[in-house]
Amino acid sequence: MNKSLSLLLASMTLCSSATAYALVTPNPPTLNAKxxxxxxxxxxxxxxxxxxxxxxxxxxxxxxxxxxxxxxxxxxxxxxxxxxxxxxxxxxxxxxxxxxxxxxxxxxxxxxxxxxxxxxxxxxxxxxxxxxxxxxxxxxxxxxxxxxxxxxxxxxxxxxxxxxxxxxxxxxxxxxxxxxxxxxxxxxxxxxxxxxxxxxxxxxxxxxxxxxxxxxxxxxxxxxxxxxxxxxxxxxxxxxxxxxxxxxxxxxxxxxxxxxxxxxxxxxxxxxxxxYETDQLAVADSDERSVRIWKGEGKNLSVGFEQDVYATYVRGKGRELSKEVEIYAPLIAPVKQGDIVGSVTWRVGVEEIMTEPLVAKSSIEQGSFFTRLIDTVVLWFKSLFSDTKSLWEG
Incomplete structure (x- = not known):
């Protein structure tokens, strides 16, 4: 094996070992206390x-x-x-x-x-x-x-x-x-x-x-x-x-x-x-996303969190963090500000570390009779294809 290849393999081994070491968490201290x-x-x-x-x-x-x-x-x-x-x-x-x-x-x-x-x-x-x-x-x-x-x-x-x-x-x-x-x-x-x-x-x-x-x-x-x-x-x-x-x-x-x-x-x-490390996952009063609302005066609703969301996990695991958003679709007007309309779940790898409700950031009242009629028809056609996701993405 030539010298350059040996050095490359040694470097890769050291990097791999350093990464593995960084993710190892020793047992917590045992203390002399009740x-x-x-x-x-x-x-x-x-x-x-x-x-x-x-x-x-x-x-x-x-x-x-x-x-x-x-x-x-x-x-x-x-x-x-x-x-x-x-x-x-x-x-x-x-x-x-x-x-x-x-x-x-x-x-x-x-x-x-x-x-x-x-x-x-x-x-x-x-x-x-x-x-x-x-x-x-x-x-x-x-x-x-x-x-x-x-x-x-x-x-x-x-x-x-x-x-x-x-x-x-x-x-x-x-x-x-x-x-x-x-x-x-x-x-x-x-x-x-x-x-x-x-x-x-x-x-x-x-x-x-x-x-x-x-x-x-x-x-x-x-x-x-x-x-x-x-x-x-x-x-x-x-x-x-x-x-x-x-x-x-x-x-x-x-x-x-x-x-x-x-x-x-x-x-x-x-x-x-x-x-350990603590990350802020979400900010209170900010908009997480805009979702489709049906039979209302408006077609879109901003949703977010009532409070700041934090999670604590083993240091170095942050790169494995993932987020899954669930909206309780279809959202039908009227919706009041603060109503829970979905949730967000965060995971580190496969481990669930936090779930937080999503709330409506504003109120949307029922739309006109014509709007409600049209949306009823559209929802009926969408339901035929069981395309739940499209019900809130619009």
Missing amino acids: GYVLMDYQSGAILVGKNQDGALAPASLTKLMTAYVVGKEIESGRTSWDSKVAVSENAWSVKFPDSSKMFIKPGDNVTVADLMRGLIIQSGNDAAVALAEHVAGTESGFVALMNQWALSLGMSSTEFINAHGLDGEGIHTTPQNMAILMQRIIEDVPEVYELYSEKRFVWADIKQYNRNRLLWDNSLNVDGGKTGYTSEAGYSLVSSATEGQMRLISVVMGTPSKQTRVEASRQLLNYGFRF
Whole structure:
């Protein structure tokens, strides 16, 4: 074999090996935790999970929901960041010995903004009670709001019994539910989420640092998260990080130490960014295509998606992505804006990764009697040839 041919074959072998290697995904890390999950923020895809639906004590992860509820109250106008809160005896910091607190005391008038920093950065149990009483009058009334919001967000395996997360009968959540909650905080109350990136807060001349040590990790762009610990729950951490256009959410619950929860979270996030990618498959409010509509005032209808569509898959598999459009033909007027008129399915190779409904982007009313008559005749002739596709392509 001549030298040139040998070099060519060697080069082809190396290229083939490199391609095969790029598509190999190792097993996810095995972590020393009671349960954990890694979720892609955009698509909601679960990339890694262990006991992700197991009922676990949330500890101070509970404060994620406390902050979410307050954020929604601010959004609704029922309170504001500048609103002053009178601290009650129930919220007094001395009532929480040997637990995290902001160090407020009865008679203090504290803004919601400062209490939220005390809740999020210092993980103050006293701040949690003060905010709960401010929003709902009593902590128990606020807990009812927390549980109502949990159900509305799809957190069906979660039950809160207080605003701070200290152990008690019946309190439980799951890693998957906590990932959903962090996803919704980022999406629904972004001003609240911004507080999770702050590294320190001073109240009563006491400087306290954010307990999420990943905020200081230069190997990851972690911009938020919440720690939790009780003797029942162990050490837990919810974190979110970005790399380019991709955002991941990690939840690690019930580790044996502070350092373990940090290392476990780092392993999950690094694994996700290294071996997965997220693509935007469709843009909300854009037209996917124009389809034929029958017996209407117009002959064509623009169809598209109500929301942005994302999918997450193994890195390097994007070139195998394909799309199949189905229209529920024939489309007969009247059609109202928002009506589901079809669907789009995306596949990577033969694996289906996402199906999203297609909706009408506008309304089309019935046409005149003459238009309906003509289209009825045309449809009858088309049906004789069973040419379903032509019914919407026109």
